[in-house]
Amino acid sequence: MIDAYGDPGTPDRRGAGRFLWWLVRRQPGRSAAGAVLGTVWMVLLATTPYLLSRAVDDGLAQNDYPALVAWCAALFGAGVFNAWVGIMRHRTMTRVRMDANFRTVKLVVDHSVRLGARLARQAGTGEVTTIGVGDVQTIAAALTVVGPGVGAVVAYGVVAALLLSISPQLAAVVLLGMPVVAGLVGPLMRRLQGREAEYRELQGVLTARIGDLADGLRVLNGLGGKGLFADAFRTDSARLRAQGYRVGAVTSWMQALGLGLPMLFLAVVSWVAARLAAQGTITVGELVSVYGYVAALVAPMAFFVECGYQISRGLVAAGRVVRFLRLEPAADSGTCDAPAEPSALHDPESDVRVLPGRLTALVAARPAEAAEVVERLARYTPSDATWGGVRLDAIALSQVRARILLADHEAHLFAGPLREVVNAQDRPEPALDHAVHAAAADDVVRALPDGPDSPLDAQARNLSGGQRQRVRLVRALLADPEILLAMDPTSALDAHTEAKVAERLKATRSGRTTLLTTTSPLVLAQADTVHYLVDGKLTASGTHKDLLNTQPGYRTLVARDTEEPAQ
DSSP: OOOTTSOOOOOOOSOHHHHHHHHHHTSHHHHHHHHHHHHHHHHHHHHHHHHHHHIIIIIITTTOHHHHHHHHHHHHHHHHHHHHHHHHHHHHHHHHHHHHHHHHHHHHHHHHHHHGGGHHHHSOHHHHHHIIIIIHHHHHHHGGGGTHHHHHHHHHHHHHHHHHHHOHHHHHHHHHHHHHHHHHHHHHHHHHHHHHHHHHHHHHHHHHHHHHHHHHHHHHHHHTOHHHHHHHHHHHHHHHHHHHHHHHHHHHHHHHHHHHHHHHHHHHHHHHHHHHHHTTSSOHHHHHHHHHHHHHHHHHHHHHHHHHHHHHHHHHHHHHHHHHHTOOOOOOOOOBOOOSSOOOEEETTTTEEEOTTSEEEEEESSHHHHHHHHHHHTTSSOOOOEETTEEGGGBOHHHHHHHEEEEETTOOOOSEEHHHHTTOTTSOHHHHHHHHHHTTOHHHHHHSTTGGGSEEOGGGTTSOHHHHHHHHHHHHHHHOOSEEEEESTTTTSOHHHHHHHHHHHHHHTTTSEEEEEOOOHHHHTTOSEEEEEETTEEEEEEOHHHHHHHOHHHHHHHOSSOOOOOO
């Protein structure tokens, strides 16, 4: 199967059907083996009645006991051999499905990493989660058609040929049965695709809402918005449930037809064969074999309907994967090298300038305005921002990412030991200790049962909000970038801890370029330069003390008391 660390290949993104066919072509040997084993298994099921008819006609009818024993032995041997073929078919098809599953997951994960920061802007959390949890399994199940599906087609033809040797009338009935099945099931398949697509869309919306609820439950409780969010969730859940009923209605009809049509088909052919036997057109042994042939066709016909159902769902799931894989990462047209020496960052849109080697703070009444400036300076959104006088988008993106780090206070924390979460597994212990101390996270590490080797849940949900924020800061400080752009790194901390972080952060980043967005006076007091934004534009710059004295709006925004400005 696919190597978890290997290249999954270049997928065919021209359509859902082409993507499914690409998954088959990526494992040609295994797919061919599944088709051969599925064909042999189905054909042996269909030829068993032939052996039975020979035992009746050549053995029982002729009182030839050696012939009867021989045909019974052949029947037993065919059964044993087919049981082994069935086991191998199942094993092979399981590997085919697992390869398709893992290959699709790896494609989605690799593409998510390739999209980087643009992922959140182009695809919702619910959509990606739905693909990873449900769609990949649906796609894998659709590849069942490669084995039993091919076998069902061949077995159907073999039975028709055997019946032709007995009675052309019976062969005609069998051959006409398939168009009837297709005519009944085809419209349902098209309807199922539409209903399934709508269901998947609603499922993605609801999954995203669940993620938002899990991440922001404490905030919602604090703001009193839990009830409002619960009402919205209840509404979306009801819509999803109603759509699920619609999908279930179509599915139930397809499954009912999958069971009912073969039985009806068996009854019709048996009735025709019985009339032919009564007329003396066919022998008793041939009548028994006809019944066996048609009974053996129940499995192929059921597989036809089942494969149609799985392919319909697989096309919907593959369509979602293909749409995701068509998302394009940020274009990297940069060809210039980054400045050889520490240089200033400048955002012409806001006129914010971040000087090298200094601790700069960015203050805005609306946090989103400060965040937009930081994203432009980090080249996460298109802009005219420059670095050392050179446009950021003209510099190779790899060099920008290697030297400029944007540390979001809500950045994802993966599950695992704390040491791995902060990416310190290859760093010396003193470096980790220094970063932990600088982020005032000593108490966080001490409180964990195994210190830095203690496991954390996804998003570190077994820690408090302030502890999570300090863990993120530890990770940023361990990266030790030339330029650190940190958004609200102390917003969830108490004043005592915040003061320690501000003081230690300045000392740790001494001589390195650091930009913080904050409205905390404890942090602002440590900054070398403070930029005050109004409506996204630079209004004033200076030290925290200077701006308190000269900018009433600034004082109103950041001061935690009502005293007169300091003189």
